[in-house]
Amino acid sequence: xxxxxxxxxxxxxxxxxxxxxxxxxxxxxxxxxxxxAIPLLTGSxxxxxLPDNAAAKASAEGLSQDLVAKLGPLPAAK
Numbered sequence: 001x002x003x004x005x006x007x008x009x010x011x012x013x014x015x016x017x018x019x020x021x022x023x024x025x026x027x028x029x030x031x032x033x034x035x036x037a038i039p040l041l042t043g044s045x046x047x048x049x050l051p052d053n054a055a056a057k058a059s060a061e062g063l064s065q066d067l068v069a070k071l072g073p074l075p076a077a078k
Contacts, residue, residue: 010052019044 007013023040026032032040 007051012047012050012052016044016047016049019047 008017019040023032023037023044027034027037
């Protein structure tokens with residue numbers, strides 16, 4: 001049960017749930033069509049299903065910092 005709680009408290013899961021609820025309310029209130037809602041619902045569901053990966057973020061930041069340090073300063077634009 002702790003795994004489910006941790007998963008549901010991730011920012012991506014919370015945003016995805018908010019997106020689903022908002023989109024469903026927009027459909028019920030006839031503010032969007034199903035053609036407009038399907039991509040929103042798909043993105044929201046993907047956001048819920050995929051976990052927030054802080055380790056990948058840290059690796060990408062470290063890699064980019066190392067790369068910038070090796071490249072040195074960029075030449076000034078003319």
